[in-house]
Every structure is written in structure tokens, then in C-alpha cells.
Amino acid sequence: MVFRRGQKVEVYQASKDESWEDYMDRFIGLHGIITDPDTAINDPDALVEVSLDGKGTHRLPQDCLRPIDS
Numbered sequence: 001m002v003f004r005r006g007q008k009v010e011v012y013q014a015s016k017d018e019s020w021e022d023y024m025d026r027f028i029g030l031h032g033i034i035t036d037p038d039t040a041i042n043d044p045d046a047l048v049e050v051s052l053d054g055k056g057t058h059r060l061p062q063d064c065l066r067p068i069d070s
Contacts, residue, residue, distance in 0.1 A: 001062070003037040003048050009065045011052070017061035019047060024060070027052060031068060 036049035047059040
């Protein structure tokens, strides 16, 4: 899946990526907006920057994210 800047997403599961940290488990179920999809890299394994509602901006692996309709 290719994410776009401004797209609404949900952190729906823990990632299997090595960059996933234990503290990120509390992000599961939160919604946010993609702020930097790293489209220049276009690498499905690259981290994307997500502004999570009430939790700030974080770089997250793509396998923990899914698009949501608003």
C-alpha cells in the first residue's frame, strides 16, 4: 500500500518491524494523519511519519497502519 500525505490512518496492530518499540503498543487503536509518506523513497519497508491524535508525531512502520474513511 502506498500512503499519501494527509491520508487518515489507524494504528491497528503491532508491527513486526525491528523499529517497533514496546511503548508503541499504546498507539494501537489510535487514528492519525500521514504527514510524511517518504514517497521519494517509495519503499514499503520505510517508516512513515504520522501525526497521531493527541500523541504527537511519530515515525511508524507501514505494516501497523491501515487507511480509514473519515
